[in-house]
Structure formats: C-alpha cells, structure tokens
Amino acid sequence: MPELIDPNDYLPRYYQLANILREQIANGKLEAHQPIPSERQLETIYSVSRTTIRQAIDLLVRQGFLYREHGRGTFVSPQKLQKGISELTSFTEDMKQRGLTPGQKILEIGYVQPPDKVRQHLELPVGSGKVLLIERIRLGDGVPMGIQTSYICLADEQTITREDVEEQGSIYKILQEKFHLIPTEADETLEVTLATPREAALLQIEPGSPLLLSERTTYSQFRRVFEFVKILYRGDRYRYIAKLTR
Amino acid sequence: MPELIDPNDYLPRYYQLANILREQIANGKLEAHQPIPSERQLETIYSVSRTTIRQAIDLLVRQGFLYREHGRGTFVSPQKLQKGISELTSFTEDMKQRGLTPGQKILEIGYVQPPDKVRQHLELPVGSGKVLLIERIRLGDGVPMGIQTSYICLADEQTITREDVEEQGSIYKILQEKFHLIPTEADETLEVTLATPREAALLQIEPGSPLLLSERTTYSQFRRVFEFVKILYRGDRYRYIAKLTR
DNA sequence: CAGTGGTCTAGACCACCGG
C-alpha cells in the first residue's frame, strides 16, 4: 500500500511524493532498471496534478535515483548512481559517508590578518580586517587523515570559540545553528603536493610524502563567500569521489 | 531590444529563453547581483506562460548563472560561479576550457582481455570477451600533461580504428558521431600516486614524482557503462576543478 | 500593502516508442 500525500503537511506535495518514491526505492519495492508507474497513473494514485508529479520526478532524476526515457517510461537507477556524491559536505559529513568516525585535534584558533591569496579568495578589499583562523588535524577512526586550515568571515558580533569547536566538531553545524549561515555552493580545486617537515610530523609520515591538496571557497545561501578552506590529505589514506553529469 | 522567441523553432521555448538570458548575462547587459525582470514581466516581454519562464530560469539556476530569493527577485550570479565546471568532459574539452590546445601521442590501440579490476568497473561477467584498449600520452599546448588509458565496451559490429583516433583526437566525439553513444554520467575518483620509471619517462619527469590519478567509469544515455578511463596527470601541471552544490 | 518567487491545478498538443 502506498503512503499518501497530506495536502495540509508543511512540506510541499511534490516533495512529499519524492520522499515516498525515494523510500520505495531504498526499500527495494522498486528495483533497478524497473519502470515506476507512469505520470498519468501517479496522478490518480496520489491525487495530484501531473505538473506536481513531474516536479517530484525531476527532483529524483537530479538526485540520481530515477532516469527517464522518452516514449518508454521512468526507471529506477542502478545502486551505484544513487549515492549522490559530489555534494558540498563538511569533513565531518564526508567521514560519516565513508563509514568512519570523524575526529580532530585543534592546533590553533584565533583572529589573524589573512594572507593575500586567502584575502582574494574571500573577496575582501586590501587592508580589511582580521578573519577567524582555525587549524586542525582531522581524524578518521582516530587516525590522522589530513590538516585542515579554515579562514572564516563573520559579522562583527558573531564569533566561534574553541569550546564551540571542541563540542560540535563540525564548523558547518555551528555556523548553521548559531548564525543560520548555510553553505550552499563552493568552488574547489585539487592538486598534488609534497609534505613539508612540519606537515609530515603532524600527519605521522615521511617528509616529502605525496599529499592531496584541496582548496575550497564556500558561498552561503546569500551568495556571499564566507569561508576559504585548505585541506592537506594524506595521499595514502584519502581518495576524492565525484559524480559527474552532462 | 530583446531577442524574441520563435514558437516554430525546433528548440523548445524555455530553452530559447534560457539562451537569450544567458547571452545577456555574458554580454554584461545583466550585471552580477542585479535583478532580472520578474517572472510576470518576462511573461509579457516574451509572450510565454509563467511555467515556461520558470522552466528557463530553473535551468539557468542549475547551471549557476542565476539565483533566486523568495519575495525579492531573481538575480545574476557573480562571474566566479558562472563557469559551469564539474561537468563531464573529455580530456579534449577539458584542455580547451583551460585555453590549451589538446594533443596526443598514441602508444597502443587494440583489443585486450581487461584486467579483473577494469572488468568489474565495466560490469562485465567473468570470462567475457575482449574490450578496446587505447593508451595515449595527452598533451596540452604540445607539452605532456598525462597518460590516459581507456577501456571501451562496444557492440560486436562497432569499432574504433587508429585512424579514427588520429583524425579526431577525442574518443567521445567519435563515439557520438559514429555510434550515437553519448556520455551522460560518470563516477570519478582522484588520488595521489608516484611515477613508475616507465611513467616518468613518458611524462618526462623524475621517477617517484607525484602524480594525480583519476579513474572514471562512464555511463551512456542508456545508463549502461561503456568506458573505464584512467588518467595519470603530472602533479606539477594539472589541477582538478570542481563546483559543488548542496 | 503590493510585488516577488513557490506551489498547484486541469487541461492541451507534441514527439517518441512499442506492438
């Protein structure tokens, strides 16, 4: 028996429908490469208009759970494509998705004058004020995975304390809960580099070992840059995963 | 004067409208953080219904050219977010986007029994037949950028010859033109590795130099795997670029 | 309050696919 749509729910109907269908896919009620009911059938099953049906399906197609074939039908995607990777995630979320327990050791936290390169990424004018710096060793299941250096722009009255970071772990979570700042978009680059003696010591590897360097500029829901993050991952422990479309 | 929508064009109206707006953004007629006309205004300007207007705007929002704010309006995204990166591209397209001229030296081309790992990525059963192997040094402005090894699954009657590859350069272009096979989705991983003596010689670097290893499984418009590609990029010459959303 | 985007309806015609 299909779950039904509640017109009075606070969630929009297309969103409720997407949740119902996604649930059925996760349960295995709908199997890979099998067709789901046609849009006209779904109209009568759930008593919503075809526009709303299509909005729900559009969502699931973009999320990689369904695919359409013109003139044939709408089908369930194979497992592999259902992961929804290449999303903007915090280190904390990333580790959890990989089945590891995230952890950290705080190296430094405080306000600094950002280096020129960082200032440019943050789109700050020359000679502008200080930004919050947080430097941490990031752990996965207790083992060092990388060194993370975050530069964060906050309004004057807002700040993050060492206690916040120690308690919560995830800065994204703090930003969201304390300041309603939601990371929405980011530009990221990845390249190869070699460990300096200091980095090697922190990561417990030999100096000159290969590292994966990620640099990210993050935008809030207001389309303003609020963060520049650099993560140096141990080359032997970390692999970047992306899902590409066209 | 705004360009107009032709109802008899072979392109759908929402798509024509998206092109018109994208063009105006590229021209600078619409500036970053400035609002575009409201959806009701666009209705009268272009004589199409609001649904169609919204479909066009949805497209441009997903492509990163516009952003919406509920109750305020729809605005032009800042330049940086307009690049539309993190798309599924061939090496050839990737180089062009970076402003470099793509090139190649073919090392090997022919049918082989795929290694187990490759066979699994291609979702082929144990003991299945041979697949097409193409190994090339890829160049950007004539300089070695990486070594690309492609394993391609084709139907029995289809094949790609050395001449095809030499003439066209891009395998994706050949697949599209000869077999109407369109790369649509891909899973990609990136990690760090060190150059073996053979790789170092081919890339004209020291053995043990750091490399960026990309492995990609590519799906066609029929949601079937048709390709597994491995590219070893020179760590000092290549940087991976991604755009993340949430 | 008026104006914006967000959701939704009940239709319509088209292009494509399979039998």
Added chain:
DNA sequence: CGGTGGTCTAGACCACTGT
C-alpha cells in the same frame, strides 16, 4: 495504434519581502 514522457497555457492561492 495507444501509451509514454516533453512542452505549454492560463489561470489560482500561498509565503515571503520590502515600504
């Protein structure tokens, strides 16, 4: 041919924003 998804219309009401 009938059924599928793809596009489109002309409305409607809601939630949110600014003044």
